Amino acid sequence: MARDASLHGVGRHDRIAELARLQTLLGGPPLEVADLAAGYGRTVRTLLAAAQGPIRIHAVDTASGLDDDVLNDERVRSVIADLDEPLPFEPGALDRVLSINVAEHLVDPRAHLADAFRVLRPGGLLVLAHSDWDTALFAGDDDALTRRLVDRFVSTPPRFAERADGFMGRKLLGLASAAPFEIETVETWADCHRRFDADSVGWKVARGVLAAAVDDPDLAAEAQAWVDRLVRLADEGRFLFTVTDVAVVLRRPDPA
């Protein structure tokens, strides 16, 4: 069976949970954590599993798309909010803030960081992570076409996400200057994905590649043939996809 990082307990969400350092003092109050743009709740689920003490997770998104197991966990509170607006938290209310793969969708990513600083308590951590889509790597038999399609993918934001930025991963450290954070850690990784089915990361990115080519009939046909070959490669156990993730852990300084 094809190995896939996300199936072997060392995927991006686990790495992110580790970076969030969720240890609490025995008998202390719950760690107050906000996952900004929680999506289906994959990061939230991993945070719940990694928590070593009481925790309360505010899962923020434009709509509640949380999977049922996450939504029904009494430690989770679903918060409907637009991240282009000020965060619905009091200044200094949170111990941890996570912002994973959402900066590219926001009108002003620097304002997003400045507001995360506002809602963190002194000593609190922001885990800011983003895939850098320009580093997408697909196994294949036509390097020039793969290069052309990935270039097209990162330079043609989809209609449903007109602000998408395929270079956001490498920009995170630059964004950190939006508020007087201390930089704790900078990490990059590229998880190995060998599955190419409807639930796989490679498939989702390949769908983005198809969407980016749709306005050019010749390229669209080439892109479809490219995807068909990836399916065959996967059937033969020779498919490989990866993309570089960048994660920056920022601390709000504690003057005490």
Ligand SMILES: C[S@@+](CC[C@H](N)C(=O)[O-])C[C@H]1O[C@@H](n2cnc3c(N)ncnc32)[C@H](O)[C@@H]1O
């Ligand atoms: C690529 S998903 C990332 C989900 C999750 N953080 C992860 O890494 O699996 C982007 C998420 O950002 C959310 N999003 C985009 N723009 C937003 C906004 N202005 N306010 C709140 N959420 C937003 C979307 O609804 C979606 O759930």
